[in-house]
Amino acid sequence: MTASLPRRPVFRPGVALHMEPREVDLTYRGGGCLIELDEATADQARDLLSALRLGGSTREELKSQYRDLEVETILGQLDAQGLLTDSPGAAPSGFTGGQAYRRARRRYLTTMAKAGEFYPRQLSERLFQGTAAQTELIGYAIEYYHVVAHCPRVLAPALAQADDHKSMMMLREFYQSEMNHDRMLIRSLSTLGIDPVKSALLPLPSTFAMMSSLGVLAATFPLGLKAALFVLEEPQPEFNESFVKNCKRLDLPDAFIAPIAQHSDVNEGESHDDISADLFDRIEYVSPEEMQEIEKAVSDMAEQLAAAGQEITDWYGAERRLRLRTP
Template sequence: MSVDTFPPHPLAPRRPRLAARIVEAADGIALDRGGTRFHLEAGGVDAPALGRVLRLIDGGRDAEALEREAGGADMPRLIRDLAAFDLVDEAAPPAARSGRAALFAIEDRTNRLLFTRLYRNRFWRAMLDDPHAVPERVFHGMAIENYHFLFRESWFDSPVLAWTGSTPARVAMNRFYGEEVGHDELILKALEAVGLDREILARTVPLPETMALANALSHWARTDPILFFATLGVLEGRDIDVDSFVRAAERRGMDEAFIGPIRAHAGINMNGGHGLLTREIFDALDGIGEDELGRVIDGLDLFVELYDDFYGAILDHYAVPGDRVRRVEGFAPDTGLPAIAGNVTTAPSAPEAAVPRRPKLRDGVGVAIEPASIRLDYGDQGCAIDILPEGLDEARRLMAALAAGAPRAQLAAVAPGFGAAGVGEILQALDGLGLLEDADPGIAHGVSGAQAMRELRRFVAAAEARICTGALGRAFAEGSASRAQLIGYAIEYHQVVRMGPRAVAPALGHAGSPARTRLLEGFLAEEVGHDRTLADALAAVGIDEDLLDRLVPLPETFALTSTLAVLAAQDPVSFEALLFLFERPAQRFHDLLVDRARALDMPEGFWSPLVWHAGLNDEGAHGDISSRLMGLRDFVGREQTLVTLKAAVTLLEAFDRLERRILSHYGPGADPIPSLRLPLSMTATRGEPAR
């Protein structure tokens, strides 16, 4: 086959090196690679000249140098054609750095962000400047939010435990995870000293900024492990929070029962060298490509913003007088719906012995009592229990009680000669052989999926009335929304829609009925590509696609999309139940948007695609997607219901925070360009990004 007839290879090497042996014969030039021979058509060039050209491809020259030395030969085409048959290799080194060199660049950026933003955070300024002026409830609030964060550490550590990029890095991460398990218990001990027990905390909703940080880390751990690894040094003690908070609490005179466990937790991180984990991991990497390094450095800006918001929110929320514990019941106090979640026992404990609470012999177990033993048979398995003659009557009573089913204490009472320990050993042996069942298996604590959805909608309606301010819609209605704010809304809306398919896709991996799979597949297929419509809208107001693709979302936008992605990946019930929040019709909102856009003389090409996209949800019945999915579930448990209610609050707060941030960030002007958030990689030509 002639290489002239083969399509050009899209990845021709920058500094090519021939990966085959040149064979010159009377009938022309060929290349031999492992016994496979490729005949080249000279294309008007004599064979010796073609051979000389091929020998130039030795890895020592780039394409331009090759063309100069080849004396007129079409080298770019030749290289592309050779690449199409994998007859050339890349001799140029990859665009990459060692893990350690990459980490130096990452630390440079991290340090700048920490010193210009996080270390100036109002929470830390208050703690360091005058902790006596900080209310005790703020110290308690820090512990509450830290508990919620650590309680969810498995969310964002576990996805990288199986990472395959480096065995030493994976081993280091697994060791770290093993050392981190249970740290939330130390913070719980501190909170118990101020009257907050495990059950109260299980029914509280973390601040939205706490969940934004936790969900972002969980999302990155699944989708961008290198960025996740880069955050660990900050999270584990290379910033000021580890011992500065302890010192501030000591200066404030906080009770030792409260501060002692927190001090112990800080000591574990420092003594275990957890703050150096990032360096250990990066040292173990083979290298990092420049494209990945740029993405990680840009991502650190967003991480530090979320971390900064986490601390600031603690001061803002808990400094306000009164009971600041965010109980889930408080978001819908008049509905009584949180009662469907019931009490949740979350205390870790040793597993109960593998014996039913009210042991009973399974139907079909045959019992044969002989003078010196009891024989039990069940299908192809069974056992013999040796007994002394004086224990024969007690053995009969024990077998009779087991045939009917009885509590363990009663079983011990009918066979006192065996002793409670002896009866327990017999029960454990019988259960291990599969001969026992439970005469009192209990009841299922929960409701059907359809009923859970009805109650959830009522909870959402009540909670939404308390949480959501409708800031954007009100600004449209009042005529105060600026041109920049309308464009800013479209930009952030585009970010959400573009992320949508990637956020939803993990939900397809969960087990479920074929009907569920078909429903989610259809939903996902209908969502793909909708960002193109919104890109058209933004193009009508001067935001070209190249710029749009580079923009960094607001932290509130990223919090919203990463929350959806985390639910899809690890909490399918909450994902299905709450997906409707993203798909609800909002006719009144879009009518107000159009009216305001027209009043500002904005082109129809801007607002028309926004309205058209909103109409797609109505046509596809996407607003009913949650009811359809949950209707396929026979059962939703009590604890899962509580988890879903809390996730509903998190999403409602995320929507509201995003609306308010769009108004404040994009401001009252007409031009959105000064407010565009550009990644660090673009600041050299466009100046510092807006934050």
């Protein structure tokens, strides 16, 4: 834990510190903690917390100054709550928004290249080989529906945390562009007698994980959300073309194929994958700590995407008859 603690710890922007004689209330983005003070060391504890509000002191300086406290333990507990970061002047280096986005893309490509080792049974490979089963194609449409239907809901919290007016408008336009796209998928599925609105369907675990991760990022780490969006919006023209060919090979009706192809064309035509790059272009500085968390968010989303490619094949392709996931 010691090695991972900030060298010059300071409370993150937005942490509220309310001190009482025997307790201190720390709040941050709807969370935080309540610290009960020991009478013998209460004054030092309050001084330490005040010093963390100002920042600038190293851990060693804090330990030397507050000898009656277990400073390292206190810092570890505060850091575990996500309340600490490094004082700005202590950051050894940083990144522009453009640099951060390019690092995020490289992490995405690296993760996807390695993901095949853990998820070798990909729907994309079966599409390219022309061996996908009809149930897998329908299953893909169902999972696609879940993503499109839930995307606006999980994005909404990010609108309240936009950095500036321009970024807020960019997020709002993206949000609005995603609204009602689920109707295209509903039209597609209805041609096969499937209505996910009237008869609720459950998403696969990986699909649920992707939407849940986006929701958590939107509410707690907007930078991570901005980076992860391109993972789901990345154009896949070869995949889409192969999907249509396999649908026609298996005599699925045009009314099923057309809305799915139309939605893919809309995403590509409106350059939805540019949303991450455009948002990061407006960011002047990304700290090394934030960069690490951004790369984690992108890796996580990429791994879930790869898992979805295999889960669709494993669940929907396991039987000749379509298996629906119902509550």
